[in-house]
Structure formats: structure tokens, C-alpha cells
Amino acid sequence: MKILGINGSPRGQESMTGRLVDAVLCGAREAGAEIEFIDAAALRIRPCSACTLCYQTGECPKQDDFAALYEKMLEADGIVFGSPNYIDNVSAQMKAVFDRMADAVHCQFFAGKYGCAVATAGGAGADDIATYLNHVLQILGADTVGAVAAVMVAGPEAFAATEKEAFALGKNLAAAITDCRTYPEQEALHAEMAAGMKALVFANKDVWKHQYDHWVAQDRN
Template sequence: MKILGMNSSPRGERSQTLRLVRAALDGARSEGAEVELVDVCKLRIEYCNACGVCYAKGECTHKDDFNQVYKKILECDGFIIGSPNYFRSVTAQLKTLIDRMADAVHCQLLLGKYGCAVATAGGQAYDEVLDYLSRIIVGFGASYVGGAGGAPAIPGSMEEAEKKARDLGADLVRAISEGRRYPEQDKVHEEMKSRFKALVSMNRDVWTHEYEYWKSKGWL
């Protein structure tokens, strides 16, 4: 089983978010998973310009580092996303990565995968990031196992968050092994499939790659 951890804090080894991503990976490793850490901020990822080439051809026109992390996301069984709260959302580096994954949303390429999130903030506002990431993870088709957050400025908060992150990583592996279902999330997955079935069908003459993918899955 492969678990991918993605840290999107630009603070390198000083990052408290990295501390939580590593704790979650440690938890996953303790359950027998193979783990890998990716520092999103060390990658050169260009902005999505909404050209639509990925919809038509299944590839991106940008020649950068996006594909190396995207391939890892598509090949892993589960993933952990970490971000500090930057003005009530994730970092720009992570948002840039997410925006480049539009084809994955249209084709629901993360169906069957499981994800979780960790976040940090100056106060309790890490919940804003966890809520955002939970919606992103489910929106891509994956099942959201849970989140863990901490506030470095609050004494004892990071120690508690680190323990929670480690438990979360272990639970992520168990969820994958069990094929755990989340009925409320399954409803969202069905809604997303219904929405994009209509959208891809309507644009089948232009979004040829996506139309053929949907046909190959038997969804059309």
C-alpha cells in the first residue's frame, strides 16, 4: 500500500505543518504502508490557464514539475495533504497544484482512493483549511478519512495535534484496507458523477479525451 504525504508550507524544515505531515506518515508506516513525502513548494508548477487541452487530450501544455507529483497522486492508494492557514485558505503553492488537476475532477480520477488533511494556524483557524481540503478531497472522488490541526502559538497544541495526526495516518491505512464507506460522501460522489456526465456528454466533440474515458468506464 502506498501513502503519499504532501506538505505545502514554504518554511522548509522549520514548518510546523511538515511536522504534522510526517507524524501522519509515521502513523501510516506503523500500519505497514509504504510512505513518501513530497514538498510541493520545491516544485515548479505553473498556473492553470484554462486552455482545456487536458480535457481534449489528457495532457497539459505546461512543461514543469506538475506531472511528477500528479503521477504519484494517481498511483497512490491514499494521501495526506498539509497546509498552514494563509488568509483563510491553503497556500498559493497548493492551490496552484489543485487548479492544475481539473481533468482529475471531470473524470473523478481519485475514486476509490482515500485522503486526509493536516493544517496549522495562528489560532483555531486551522479548521478553515481542514474544511476546505475535505471538500476538495471528496470533490476529486476520494473518501475523506479526517483531519488534524494545531496552533503553534498555543502551548501544548502541536503536541496534541502531532498525536492526532499519527493516529489519523494509521486510520487512513485501516480505512483503505477495510474499503471503508462513508454514506454522506458517497452521495457527493454520485452527484459529482451525474454533474460531469452531463458536462462531458455536452462537450463530447471538444473534450474527446474525457468523453472516451467516460465511455471506457461504462459511465455513459
């Protein structure tokens, strides 16, 4: 069981978001998972240029750190996304990762995976960011098991309590993977996404060969 945590904060060792991602991973490790922490800000990930070559070939032509990160995500059983609230959205570092994952959305490559989210904010909006991060996991095909959010203005005692919640969330994530849990309330979204993405790909089958071949293979299985 592999669980990957991706911290979208650019603050390095001072990142409070990173502390929450780490707490989730520690909880997962205690529950038996193999864990890895990734600092997205330490990677060189270029913006998506909408060339659509990944739709056609399954590979991005950009020479940077994304391919290695993406491979780790595909190999993981569980994914933890973490980001601070930067003007009511995720950080630029995290958004750059997401924007390079259109192929994964079209092919629903995270189906069968599990995930969760953590978020921070100076004064407000952390809950909204955590909800968005889980939404991204869901549209990629993953089941989400929960989220925690911290507001820095609440003070260090409140943050310490949130770290404990994050630790428990990590244990829950690992348990969901071990138990192969199902979440009926998310099944409708997954079915709708899969049907919509398949229809989109089939409408472009003459150009998006890689994605078309993927969905044909899914039908055969």
C-alpha cells in the same frame, strides 16, 4: 498500499504543517503503508492558464514538475493534503497544485482512493483549511477519513498533542485502505459529482475527447 503526503507550506524544514503531514505518514507506515513525503514548495508548478488541453488530450502542455507529482497521486491509494492558513485559504503552493487538477475532477480520477487533511494557523482558521482540504479530496472522488488542525498560539504542548492525533489519523487512513471502508455519508456527494461531471463532459464531447472517452469506458465497465 501507497500513501502520499503533500505539504503545501513554503517554510521547508521549519514547516509545522510539514511536521503534521510527516506524523500522519509515520502512523500510516506503522500500519504497513509505503509512504512518500512531497514538499510542494520545492517543486516548480506553474499556474493553470485554462487552456483546457488536458480536457482534450489528458495531458498538460506545461513543462514543469506537475506531471510527475500528478502521476504519484494517481498511483497512490491514499493522499494526505497539508497546508497552513494564509488569509483564510490554502497556501499559493498548494492552490497551484489544485488548479492543475481540473481533469482529475471532471473524470473523478480519485474514486476509490482515501485521504485526510492537516492544517495549521498562527491564531485561527486551521479547522476551516482542513475542512477545505478534505473537500478537495472529496470532489476529486476520494473518501476522507478525518483531519487534524493546529493553532500555533496554543503553544508547543498543544502542538505535540496534535502531532499524536496526526499519527493516529495516519494509522486510521491505512486501516481504511486495508479494510476497503465505505462512508455512506460521502456516497451522495460522490454520486452527485460523478453525474454532474459526466453531464458536463458529454455536453462538450466534440471538444473534450479524452474526457468523453473516459466516461464512455466507465459506462462499458
